[in-house]
Amino acid sequence: xxxxxxxxxxxxxxxxxxxxxxxxxxxxxxxxxxxxxxxxxxxxxxxxxxxxxxxxxxxxxxxxxxxxxxxxxxxxxxxxxxxxxxxxxxxxxxxxxxxxxxxxxxxxxxxxxxxxxxxxxxxxxxxxxxxxxxxxxxxxxxxxxxxxxxxxxxxxxxxxxxxxxxxxxxxxxxxxxxxxxxxxxxxxxxxxxxxxxxxxxxxxxxxxxxxxxxxxxxxxxxxxxxxxxxxxxxxxxxxxxxxxxxxxxxxxxxxxxxxxxxxxxxxxxxxxxxxxxxxxxxxxxxxxxxxxxxxxxxxxxxxxxxxxxxxxxxxxxxxxxxxxxxxxxxxxxxxxxxxxxxxxxxxxxxxxxxxxxxxxxxxxxxxxxxxxxxxxxxxxxxxxxxxxxxxxxxxxxxxxxxxxxxxxxxxxxxxxx
Amino acid sequence: xxxxxxxxxxxxxxxxxxxxxxxxxxxxxxxxxxxxxxxxxxxxxxxxxxxxxxxxxxxxxxxxxxxxxxxxxxxxxxxxxxxxxxxxxxxxxxxxxxxxxxxxxxxxxxxxxxxxxxxxxxxxxxxxxxxxxxxxxxxxxxxxxxxxxxxxxxxxxxxxxxxxxxxxxxxxxxxxxxxxxxxxxxxxxxxxxxxxxxxxxxxxxxxxxxxxxxxxxxxxxxxxxxxxxxxxxxxxxxxxxxxxxxxxxxxxxxxxxxxxxxxxxxxxxxxxxxxxxxxxxxxxxxxxxxxxxxxxxxxxxxxxxxxxxxxxxxxxxxxxxxxxxxxxxxxxxxxxxxxxxxxxxxxxxxxxxxxxxxxxxxxxxxxxxxxxxxxxxxxxxxxxxxxxxxxxxxxxxxxxxxxxxxxxxxxxxxxxx
Numbered sequence: 001x002x003x004x005x006x007x008x009x010x011x012x013x014x015x016x017x018x019x020x021x022x023x024x025x026x027x028x029x030x031x032x033x034x035x036x037x038x039x040x041x042x043x044x045x046x047x048x049x050x051x052x053x054x055x056x057x058x059x060x061x062x063x064x065x066x067x068x069x070x071x072x073x074x075x076x077x078x079x080x081x082x083x084x085x086x087x088x089x090x091x092x093x094x095x096x097x098x099x100x101x102x103x104x105x106x107x108x109x110x111x112x113x114x115x116x117x118x119x120x121x122x123x124x125x126x127x128x129x130x131x132x133x134x135x136x137x138x139x140x141x142x143x144x145x146x147x148x149x150x151x152x153x154x155x156x157x158x159x160x161x162x163x164x165x166x167x168x169x170x171x172x173x174x175x176x177x178x179x180x181x182x183x184x185x186x187x188x189x190x191x192x193x194x195x196x197x198x199x200x201x202x203x204x205x206x207x208x209x210x211x212x213x214x215x216x217x218x219x220x221x222x223x224x225x226x227x228x229x230x231x232x233x234x235x236x237x238x239x240x241x242x243x244x245x246x247x248x249x250x251x252x253x254x255x256x257x258x259x260x261x262x263x264x265x266x267x268x269x270x271x272x273x274x275x276x277x278x279x280x281x282x283x284x285x286x287x288x289x290x291x292x293x294x295x296x297x298x299x300x301x302x303x304x305x306x307x308x309x310x311x312x313x314x315x316x317x318x319x320x321x322x323x324x325x326x327x328x329x330x331x332x333x334x335x336x337x338x339x340x341x342x343x344x345x346x347x348x349x350x351x352x353x354x355x356x357x358x359x360x361x362x363x364x365x366x367x368x369x370x371x372x373x374x375x376x377x378x379x380x381x382x383x384x385x386x387x388x389x390x391x392x393x394x395x396x397x398x399x400x401x402x403x404x405x406x407x408x409x410x411x412x413x414x415x416x417x
Numbered sequence: 418x419x420x421x422x423x424x425x426x427x428x429x430x431x432x433x434x435x436x437x438x439x440x441x442x443x444x445x446x447x448x449x450x451x452x453x454x455x456x457x458x459x460x461x462x463x464x465x466x467x468x469x470x471x472x473x474x475x476x477x478x479x480x481x482x483x484x485x486x487x488x489x490x491x492x493x494x495x496x497x498x499x500x501x502x503x504x505x506x507x508x509x510x511x512x513x514x515x516x517x518x519x520x521x522x523x524x525x526x527x528x529x530x531x532x533x534x535x536x537x538x539x540x541x542x543x544x545x546x547x548x549x550x551x552x553x554x555x556x557x558x559x560x561x562x563x564x565x566x567x568x569x570x571x572x573x574x575x576x577x578x579x580x581x582x583x584x585x586x587x588x589x590x591x592x593x594x595x596x597x598x599x600x601x602x603x604x605x606x607x608x609x610x611x612x613x614x615x616x617x618x619x620x621x622x623x624x625x626x627x628x629x630x631x632x633x634x635x636x637x638x639x640x641x642x643x644x645x646x647x648x649x650x651x652x653x654x655x656x657x658x659x660x661x662x663x664x665x666x667x668x669x670x671x672x673x674x675x676x677x678x679x680x681x682x683x684x685x686x687x688x689x690x691x692x693x694x695x696x697x698x699x700x701x702x703x704x705x706x707x708x709x710x711x712x713x714x715x716x717x718x719x720x721x722x723x724x725x726x727x728x729x730x731x732x733x734x735x736x737x738x739x740x741x742x743x744x745x746x747x748x749x750x751x752x753x754x755x756x757x758x759x760x761x762x763x764x765x766x767x768x769x770x771x772x773x774x775x776x777x778x779x780x781x782x783x784x785x786x787x788x789x790x791x792x793x794x795x796x797x798x799x800x801x802x803x804x805x806x807x808x809x810x811x812x813x814x815x816x817x818x819x820x821x822x823x824x825x826x827x828x829x830x831x832x833x834x
Binding site: 008013014015016017018019020021023024025026027028029030031037038039040041042043044049053212214277278280283284285286287288289291292293295296297298301302303304305306307308309311312315316345346347358359360361394395398 | 425430431432433434435436437438440441442443444445446447448454455456457458459460461466470629631694695697700701702703704705706708709710712713714715718719720721722723724725726728729732733762763764775776777778811812815
């Protein structure tokens with residue numbers, strides 16, 4: 001099995017000014033491709049340190065992906081250090097120079113002298129062209145180890161890694177005729193341990209499918225991937241594995257298309273030609289913020305009333321003053337009236353409401369922090385539910401409340417079909 | 418100068434399932450304390466790999482902070498690997514065992530056999546007790562290098578690092594009588610390069626103060642820190658440096674207290690006994706979501722109308738249909754009427770409104786994507802402004818729009834004083 005290491009460079013990472021997320025991204029794709037990642041490293045913009053760690057890695061690993069240090073400034077030292085470690089000179093790559101010139105031309109600017117430097121790569125290295133920035137990367141060997149140098153800007157790095165480095169690595173390990181396929185099953189409402197238990201046995205049914213999960217609070221994603229020689233057949237197997245997972249995880253699966261829950265709810269509304277209005281108290285605008293993160297959400301999203309004060313609940317949504325006085329703001333009946341009010345005011349197909357106690361203050365013995373009431377108003381009538389969560393942290397509670405409200409609507413929309 | 422390395426352990430980090438944010442946190446505090454961080458590493462839950470890298474680091478560094486691998490499961494191997502690297506046995510730390518037992522007692526559970534294992538540390542190591550979890554850490558020497566082993570759970574790691582590791586390192590480098598002081602100046606609206614230019618010269622005026630900056634989109638933070646023997650004197654110097662920075666960065670500084678802009682606006686409203694209502698179109702609830710992330714925001718925040726449809730702008734906020742028909746939804750006059758409507762409906766001191774084009778669709782030659790109109794209604798009257806930004810990404814635009822609206826209100830509130 002091929003053994004790879006990952007090296008992030010730059011003083012921002014070394015000193016902790018920047019969290020390195022590139023290495024995790026690279027590690028995940030390498031592992032999925034059947035390449036074992038043995039070590040990650042980070043060093044600063046220091047020629048001696050760079051040369052030393054290049055040499056160490058070259059004695060240990062089959063391949064290494066290096067990010068950063070390809071920019072135009074004097075502290076960008078990756079190419080110089082690679083050349084020194086290999087005992088070669090830097091040489092101009094003519095196409096890289098033209099690419100950089102074209103990059104500036106497209107933006108109506110002229111290339112500065114410092115950018116010329118970026119077109120110099122170690123003699124004998126193969127240039128990896130960068131369609132999205134000024135920094136080309138390169139591939140070269142040091143001893144038996146193949147080095148891939150990529151820019152540190154995540155967007156540029158990712159495109160180059162996926163389109164140039166991964167195919168090249170797959171050739172090296174003899175899987176170039178395989179397709180790497182991946183699917184994601186997104187769930188909400190089950191603890192990670194339960195998701196794990198429910199998935200037990202998938203490797204027996206689908207021996208070629210690898211499974212991972214990721215807790216992306218407040219959702220848990222199950223990732224299924226497969227390396228296949230026949231793309232159509234691989235997609236079929238992976239599709240069957242997704243169905244297997246969905247059956248075991250229902251009704252907590254909200255997407256198999258890598259959609260967020262708010263985008264999924266939007267899709268369901270769009271399919272039905274329906275519209276939505278919200279009434280948010282404890283979620284404070286978070287549900288509408290999520291909904292409007294999706295481009296085109298104005299097709300189905302009309303209005304949200306973030307009614308933090310009781311007065312606004314009454315004046316904007318027509319919640320009964322008597323209900324508020326008797327039952328309080330955090331109450332199923334209040335939630336129901338809020339949902340009805342939002343639906344009526346906006347003229348929407350559905351009204352969805354949240355009222356609860358996000359904390360840290362405001363709780364009582366009867367209604368502790370974590371209490372959430374959700375109201376739903378539909379053309380057929382209205383209903384509401386009350387839950388009690390036990391998280392203490394305000395922003396986590398807001399996120400859970402918002403997810404629970406959206407999931408309530410999702411289940412209503414899908415179970416009606 | 419003391420040279421330190423950082424090692425994160427665990428298969429989740431090695432395989433990229435988890436982004437390692439612990440190392441950046443540790444690196445920043447080490448650097449601020451005058452300790453040079455030379456390398457970061459990560460390896461998986463593998464005894465051979467752990468022993469090998471412990472030995473390599475011990476030959477190179479003066480100190481190393483290791484995170485992870487102290488849990489109760491068989492793949493938690495840090496103590497075993499440390500013992501093996503040092504050629505010693507594991508030994509039971511009686512107080513650590515009692516701590517773990519007490520941890521379970523407090524939660525009304527009994528300690529399982531696997532947790533006993535966590536109380537075993539290498540013979541000769543000094544235990545670092547963990548008040549917040551079951552995993553104690555330990556300190557030990559390998560050759561000339563001092564190793565600090567900490568749990569991987571960020572919250573537990575941070576408390577132990579700050580209260581036990583940092584003081585010990587300061588003793589080692591002879592700065593134990595120094596206080597490490599830090600202040601943050603938070604800015605919005607200036608490019609990073611301009612913030613850097615404005616800060617040029619601070620090292621001449623304040624030779625002991627170190628400066629760093631961090632782009633935390635959409636804000637840019639200037640960090641000032643100082644190691645001082647006399648705490649009061651150090652605070653005075655740092656306070657003067659903060660004033661120096663604020664003078665050069667005004668009016669773009671919104672906090673010197675590490676507050677978010679929304680919390681700062683909340684504080685300003687509270688000081689004035691004033692209340693706020695919002696009318697959000699393009700920001701889609703993001704402004705109210707931010708405002709309500711602050712505990713106690715119900716003291717000053719009453720209501721937000723997220724008016725995505727034109728109909729809701731008219732019905733809820735009383736925006737003139739004629740204005741909408743003639744000027745359109747993205748318009749200064751519309752923004753002004755939205756702000757007035759929100760203020761009136763909620764009975765608030767201030768009304769703040771956003772309407773704009775977040776993209777990617779919906780732009781025109783006259784009003785391209787990135788156009789934002791902000792309206793503000795006050796007891797003295799109302800006004801509005803229009804800006805054009807050139808970011809293409811929808812969620813970035815929403816964040817910038819929301820920050821611009823809050824900053825408009827902040828400037829209004831502070832300049833009146």
